[in-house]
Amino acid sequence: MTFCTLPYMAFGTAAPVVDPYASYVRSLMHFDGSGTALVDVYSGNTWVSSGTATQSTSSPIYGSASLLVDSSADSSARTSNAPANFNFGTEDFTVEIALKLDVSQPSSFPVLIEAYNGSAGGAYDDGKVVWQLYFNNNAAGSYDFYWWTPIGVTVNSSFVTSPLWDGNVHYVAYSRASGTGYLYIDGEQVGSGSDTINYTGGTRLTVGRSDGDSNQVVGLIDELRITKGIGRYSDSSYTVQTTAFPDAGVVYVPPGPITTGWVSPGTVADSGSTWTNPNNIKVTDGSETVGAVTGWLLAGSTLRLSNFNFALPSSAVVSKVEYEFVGWITASAGITADYGTDLFLQKDVTAAGGNNMPAVRNFANATSATYVLEVPQTATFNDGSTVSSVTAAQFNASSFGVQVSTGSTTSNPFSGGTVTIRIDSLRVRLTYTA
Numbered sequence: 001m002t003f004c005t006l007p008y009m010a011f012g013t014a015a016p017v018v019d020p021y022a023s024y025v026r027s028l029m030h031f032d033g034s035g036t037a038l039v040d041v042y043s044g045n046t047w048v049s050s051g052t053a054t055q056s057t058s059s060p061i062y063g064s065a066s067l068l069v070d071s072s073a074d075s076s077a078r079t080s081n082a083p084a085n086f087n088f089g090t091e092d093f094t095v096e097i098a099l100k101l102d103v104s105q106p107s108s109f110p111v112l113i114e115a116y117n118g119s120a121g122g123a124y125d126d127g128k129v130v131w132q133l134y135f136n137n138n139a140a141g142s143y144d145f146y147w148w149t150p151i152g153v154t155v156n157s158s159f160v161t162s163p164l165w166d167g168n169v170h171y172v173a174y175s176r177a178s179g180t181g182y183l184y185i186d187g188e189q190v191g192s193g194s195d196t197i198n199y200t201g202g203t204r205l206t207v208g209r210s211d212g213d214s215n216q217v218v219g220l221i222d223e224l225r226i227t228k229g230i231g232r233y234s235d236s237s238y239t240v241q242t243t244a245f246p247d248a249g250v251v252y253v254p255p256g257p258i259t260t261g262w263v264s265p266g267t268v269a270d271s272g273s274t275w276t277n278p279n280n281i282k283v284t285d286g287s288e289t290v291g292a293v294t295g296w297l298l299a300g301s302t303l304r305l306s307n308f309n310f311a312l313p314s315s316a317v318v319s320k321v322e323y324e325f326v327g328w329i330t331a332s333a334g335i336t337a338d339y340g341t342d343l344f345l346q347k348d349v350t351a352a353g354g355n356n357m358p359a360v361r362n363f364a365n366a367t368s369a370t371y372v373l374e375v376p377q378t379a380t381f382n383d384g385s386t387v388s389s390v391t392a393a394q395f396n397a398s399s400f401g402v403q404v405s406t407g408s409t410t411s412n413p414f415s416g417g418t419v420t421i422r423i424d425s426l427r428v429r430l431t432y433t434a
Contacts, residue, residue: 019246026085027205027226029077030244031055031067038077041247044085051075053208061098061169061222062244069208071106071218076208085228086115087130088176088199092231095133096173097207101165101219105137109215110165112172113224115202116211126150130202132210133174135164145190147174147183153197155181157190165219171240177231184233187240262324262427265401266307278303281404284326284425291421306401308428316392320431323402327423395430402428 019025028041036049051074055065069075079086097112114132129150136144145157145164155174164170164185173184181195207224209216225245232238268278274291281289281303289303312318394400404426 021227021230021232022246024227024229025225026228027224028245028247029067029207029224030063031077031222031224032060032063032065034065042085045079046081047077048080049077053077056220059100059220061100061220063222066100066220066222067207068220069217071216073214074209075216076206078206078211079204083115083203083205086205086226087202088228090196090198091229092175092177093199094173094175094225094227094230094232096171096175096223096225096232097133097221098169098171098223099164099217099219099221100167100169101217103165103167105165105218107215107217108137109134110137110217111206111208111210111215112217112221113205113207114210115199115205117201117203129210130199133172134210134215137163137165145172145183145185147181147195149197149199151197153181153193153195155183155191155193155195157183157185165217173233175231175233177234180234182231182234184238187238189233189236257319257431257433259431260310260429262429263308263310264425264427265305266309267305267398267401269304269306271302271304275303281305281423281426286424288327288422288424290423303404304401305404305426307398308400309398310395310400310430312392312395312430312432314392316395316432318387318390318392318395318430318432321387322429322431324425324427324429325423326425327421392432402426 025042027045029038029047030041031038033039033055036054038047038049038055040047052072053067053069053075056068057065058068060066067077069077095113099112101110111132111134114134115130117128117130127150129148131147131149131153134146134148136146147153147155164172171184171186175182175184176195179194179196181193182189183191204211207221223245264282266282268281268289270278276290277287278289280287390400404423
């Protein structure tokens with residue numbers, strides 16, 4: 001799976017876990033609440049606990065608790081509203097859940113989750129099932145796992161050699177993608193089949209048993225996620241996520257250094273109105289921001305880049321600030337001094353610290369018209385004490401940024417000629433721990 005939904009993309013082994021399909025999620029249950037108070041991350045659903053079902057803190061699969069269902073009558077969790085979220089129509093969708101079931105299962109066909117069309121507490125009717133995930137406990141050595149509907153779709157496992165009810169944690173999923181349904185156990189595809197029906201008519205969702213029947217499961221259930229509009233999985237296998245699913249719009253940051261991707265500024269201001277097309281610095285596209293130096297310093301030359309829209313956790317401590325600079329210098333004859341472009345870290349509008357990144361390019365002693373093309377270069381802001389003094393909130397603030405100034409690196413006057421600084425783009429990335 002590929003994860004990316006923030007203003008920046010995180011890379012590396014310690015990258016934040018982000019759901020790229022968060023906008024398609026229609027239910028996400030962590031079962032981490034207290035007792036019978038069930039909370040769906042997707043705010044459009046209301047869940048109630050039925051019978052003896054409760055959120056147990058004893059050996060949860062993830063987080064602080066898991067849903068515990070037992071053999072008592074009606075031990076389950078169910079929705080009391082929002083059936084449209086579970087009536088998929090003809091769209092692609094994915095249903096996935098983590099479970100840790102007892103070795104002893106009292107039912108012949110325990111149902112993990114079911115969408116049903118009928119009144120609560122009524123007699124069970126197969127014809128009112130919209131869809132369900134269940135497994136076969138009816139015969140010794142039969143470990144089949146099923147996605148089933150009463151109107152012609154049955155996708156069952158064909159390579160399962162051990163039961164799901166073995167006291168261990170397992171991950172199951174059903175994903176419909178482009179007219180085919182795929183069934184998975186622990187990330188391995190165990191069955192597939194045609195699935196083109198219109199899923200409609202369900203009035204509620206039940207977890208832990210079938211609605212109005214005794215086909216309950218016994219054990220722990222966790223991390224139920226239902227995605228409507230996307231079939232997340234269709235390959236022969238996928239990498240199972242062994243942590244809690246990320247909430248929509250929330251980043252779970254594991255320990256260890258994390259590096260954001262390269263981020264461009266949202267705002268560029270010219271303090272002296274001496275740069276041409278300052279906004280061109282936002283994108284690497286060959287259109288430049290231009291500053292011409294006819295003395296030892298480009299008067300009023302500071303460009304202030306801000307609105308990088310970083311979203312660091314409040315506990316983040318930044319250890320490194322890097323710049324990626326794409327630009328070049330044109331110098332006319334007669335230049336006798338070194339010229340370059342310096343970048344200063346900007347905290348709360350003003351430049352922070354007395355140190356700065358070394359000049360990106362020095363241009364020395366040109367005797368004739370010369371054009372120097374720069375490839376993208378990276379460098380690290382080299383004042384560690386300044387970096388550590390900037391808080392996560394200040395990095396996230398719209399005022400955080402970079403100040404760009406340019407001119408002679410030796411402050412030597414010269415007898416004529418012009419140095420033109422051309423910047424195609426400038427981006428920033430941060431490395432931090434949380």
